[in-house]
Amino acid sequence: MNMNWAYLLGRLAIGLSFFGHGLVRLPKLAGFSNWMTGQFSKSFLPEALVLPFSYILPFAEFIAGIMIILGLFTRLGLIFAGFISLTLIFGTTAIENWDALPSQLIHIAFLAALLGLLPHNRFAVDHIIKKQQH
Template sequence: MDKNWAYLLSRLAIGLSFFGHGLVRLPKLAGFSNWMLGQFSKSILPDALVIPFSYILPFAEFIAGILIILGLFTRFGLLLAGVVSLALIFGTTLIENWDALPSQLIHVSFLSILLAYLQHNTYAVDKIIKK
């Protein structure tokens, strides 16, 4: 039983992180996009890739966060968050923002653990749907 509660706490923590990242960026999409363009201006990534990614990222974070928090399509939400995290890690290394990398690696570690122990996802909408 404690493993189920531990899973819930970890799922909520990582879900809130993704949800919060998306939530604060959604109202200021254009500003966030311009900020990202500035960050990647000296990288090898062309603006044609950075701009769409900068507009998609907040929605992906927000959606992944909601799914993870609710425990709705939990596996998909965790995988979505993982793909987002991997893209962020790639971008972080391209601009040599080494200070951001540990946080992103911790996120991936949490996501990996949650995926590995998905059988403990007892307190979730997924369990209600399966009944």
């Protein structure tokens, strides 16, 4: 039973991180997009790629965070968050922002651990749905 509580704690922590990132960026979406395109202006990534990503990212983080916090489609939410993190790592290395990299790698480590320990996801909407189907 202790592992189930430990899983919940880890799931809530990483879920809140993604949720919080998205939540604070959504009300200032245009400003966030301008900041991000500015950060990438001298990189090899074209603005035609960075601009739409900068508008999609806050929504993606917000949605992944909700999925993970609730434990709703947890596996999919963790994979989605992992994909988000991998794209951020790629971008971070493209602009040589080495200070941001450790935080992103910690996110990936959390997500990978939670995926590996998914059978301990007992305190989740997924578990309630599974019990009702049996």
